[in-house]
Amino acid sequence: MKAKPQPVSFRPNLDLSVGQPPYTHQIIEGDNHEALQFLQSTHKAQIKCIYIDPPYNTGNTNFVYKDRFFKASHPCRHSAWLEFMEPRLRLTKDLLHPEGAIFISIDDHELFSLGLLMNQVFGESNFVTTLIWQKNFAPKNSAKHFSVDHEYILVYAADADIWKPNPLPRTDRQNQRYKNPDDDPRGPWMSDNLSARNPYIEGSYAITCPSGRVISGPPPGRYWTISLQKFRALDQDRRIWWGKTGDQVPRLKRFLSEVNPGRVPQTFWPYTEVGHTQEAKKELLSILDFASSADVFSTPKPLRLLERILRIASGPDDIVLDFFAGSGTTGHAVLNLNRVDGGNRQFILISNKEASETCPEKNLCRDICAERLRRVIEGYTNSKGETVEGIGGSFLYLESSGLSSQAAI
Ligand SMILES: C[S@@+](CC[C@H](N)C(=O)[O-])C[C@H]1O[C@@H](n2cnc3c(N)ncnc32)[C@H](O)[C@@H]1O
Known part of the structure; x- marks a missing residue:
């Protein structure tokens, strides 16, 4: 019967490792x-x-x-x-x-x-x-x-x-879309549509703009997304944007400070x-x-x-x-x-x-992978001749012992 191959063990090579124990990272060749x-x-x-x-x-x-x-x-x-x-x-x-x-x-x-x-x-x-x-x-x-x-x-x-x-x-680009044209103390904001196509039973009321103009209801085929009561509360809290002249279809102010910080x-x-x-x-x-x-x-x-x-x-x-x-x-x-x-x-x-x-002497792991990380950790001179400071850190370099893990223990 053929013997089951034993898993190979790996042994540390301290000459190729960087830093001191306990090593944070590992490179296995x-x-x-x-x-x-x-x-x-x-x-x-x-x-x-x-x-x-x-x-x-x-x-x-x-x-x-x-x-x-x-x-x-x-x-x-x-x-x-x-x-x-x-x-x-x-x-x-x-x-x-x-x-x-x-x-x-x-x-x-x-x-x-x-x-x-x-x-x-x-x-x-x-x-x-x-x-x-x-x-x-x-x-x-x-x-x-x-x-x-x-x-x-x-x-x-x-x-x-x-x-x-x-x-x-x-991203900065996302944040740049937030402005503050009315100097709101809550900081930059972006305006959002207050009407949508989804039917909403309380979403068909008329609105009077600060300029006195009456908007008879949401645009055709659309509904306000909030009730009149909610709309008034938001307006009182200066969260409704009526345009610079106070005459435009109202929009909701969404503050950068209140949006999810991630995307x-x-x-x-x-x-x-x-x-x-x-x-x-x-x-x-x-x-x-x-x-x-x-x-x-x-x-x-x-x-x-x-x-x-x-x-x-x-x-x-x-x-x-x-x-x-x-x-x-x-x-x-x-x-x-x-x-x-x-x-x-x-x-x-x-x-x-x-x-x-x-190319029997080639060793990608040692000469490229580990060498790159050694330089990044310890610092190096880049291809333009500039000094790049090391990030710091350590890694243990492990290589195959050629022995099965049982034999190596
Ligand atoms: C596409 S490259 C990976 C490149 C890597 N993402 C980088 O940014 O440098 C795939 C690598 O897998 C290695 N590779 C292929 N077979 C392997 C194996 N059996 N064990 C370990 N590495 C292997 C190749 O030598 C090659 O370096």
């Missing part, structure tokens, strides 16, 4: 299937926010990692990709906190396969949404059919009935808000030097994209996991967000070496 097995003993049901950016199975040989399972025309290409993803996602489910959620970047190549697999592993009822990230800003005229501007982020919760996205901070996240994420692919490459190149353009890690995600996900899906004390960490953008975004909101989020990143027969 190795295959993520083994690392996810390893985390079962330490982080079961503890991770609030998981983000992954797996190989998209594009059949594109230019990728610096093995993003090719079968030729694009091969009839088994989807099943091979699914066989790779399925055991990893099953292990992930057990790590997710009951109030947590997983966000998965994907494009058209495997969107449908991934959705069906996720329905199987996480349950269709836990599907939350498909986000659209506008990754490009210019059309590619060489496109065979359409120039693709976007990719997707699938969101599943451990339990969609419980999971709630955090509101996003209101509900929407599903379309334009690059103006969360960055694009070129921005991501620039961010990485400003921190790390690459010997040649062939060595540049070509598929990083922009920091703003990850910051948005973390704002929505993590609180200040939560643990964040990325097991296709690549260049470590998720870790960098965790450090940035902690600095902004004073949080103590911890990241666990799993990245492989990407070594191959032609």
Whole structure:
């Protein structure tokens, strides 16, 4: 009988770690299937926010990692990709906190396969949404059919009935819509329609404007949204706007100081808000030097994209996991967000070496992911020669011991 393979253990490499124990964050070098097995003993049901950016199975040989399972025309290409993803996602489910959620970047190549697999592993009822990230800003005229501007982020919760996205901070643009033309001491406000199409039995009364003009009722086909009694009370409290001349159809004043301080996240994420692919490459190149353009890690995600996900899906004390960490953008975004909101989020990143027969000495995890985060923590000189102060922090670098966890104990 074939012996059951034992989970591999991981041992700390203090030379590659940053800071002093107890380390806040972890970077694990190795295959993520083994690392996810390893985390079962330490982080079961503890991770609030998981983000992954797996190989998209594009059949594109230019990728610096093995993003090719079968030729694009091969009839088994989807099943091979699914066989790779399925055991990893099953292990992930057990790590997710009951109030947590997983966000998965994907494009058209495997969107449908991934959705069906996720329905199987996480349950269709836990599907939350498909986000659209506008990754490009210019059309590619060489496109065979359409120039693709976007990719997707699938969101599943451990339990969609419980999971709630955090509101996003209101933008300056949103706040600029609030003005104060009547110098109201309650501050800037925005006016809102007081009539709607929904029939309302008490919503058909006549109104006399401060100028003396009588408005016989709401506009045709509409109803006032409040009763006359409520309307009078609001007017007495100077919450009704009659226009500068006191002669216009009344509107309701909504004060900035009274609106919800956050905004509900929407599903379309334009690059103006969360960055694009070129921005991501620039961010990485400003921190790390690459010997040649062939060595540049070509598929990083922009920091703003990850910051948005973390704002929505993590609180200040939560643990964040990325097991296709690549260049470590998720870790960098965790450090940035902690600095902004004073949080103590911890990241666990799993990245492989990407070594191959032609490049056996390559170590993506050590030389790009960990090195990027070391520089961000300790400070560095960027590509323009400017000094960038370190954010501070620490991480433990773990690498495969090559031993099964039982043998290693
Ligand atoms: C699209 S990249 C992720 C990029 C990342 N989001 C960033 O911003 O840098 C996918 C990464 O997954 C890695 N990868 C692929 N298979 C893996 C495996 N079995 N274990 C660990 N990492 C793997 C690849 O080497 C690649 O770096």
